[in-house]
Amino acid sequence: MNRLEQGQLSRRERQIMDIIYRLGQASAKQVQENLPDPPSYSAVRALLVTLENKEMVKHGKESRRYIYKAAINEKKARKSAIKNLLSTFFDGKPQKLVAALLDEESEQLSASEISEIRKLVENKED
Template identity: 45%
Template structure:
């Protein structure tokens, strides 16, 4: 099994990369905005640079400023994270994840809801993955 990309990042690094995945791309200033707790701009920049050195992140120089983005494609990271989560918390059971996703109120899944699943899945598939 391919080891998750995950595991090589430190706490802060993970936090930053996650922000980049959410935003797709962001400047140091934007990343800083999204950080919990207060971290100096300088610190964030340093982390981004280190992340780049380690090969986890890249930047495009846009005019003057750097716009950072994760080097690993979102779809790849996604699958990796999903696999890890399913293994760790759901005994490798896809069904259990689906159940957890749908039963977020802790309640039962009605027939109507099942019908909705079909629609959701079909729709998501149509959208095509970036």
């Protein structure tokens, strides 16, 4: 089982990964400062250790502090998350995911977003 298949990330773990991807690298303090409704510093450190155990981040030392970087590029992480979403909620079928996005009741997509999706699908077909 590779590191991307070791399990889903919690909401906080995803938030931390988003921060690290956005900043490129971050100390625990920087992560804490960028989290919404941030937990304690020790809780952030524990989450970073968990992410390191899941092989999602790695750390190096800068002076007396650890600096965390993503261990997987963002594109691979995104693909894994989508694969997980598909298998968990949509029977592994992308068309069911697209149908859910296009559901009129949810009104999640604008006309321009739908147009962009059409163009992407047409380009894939060519």
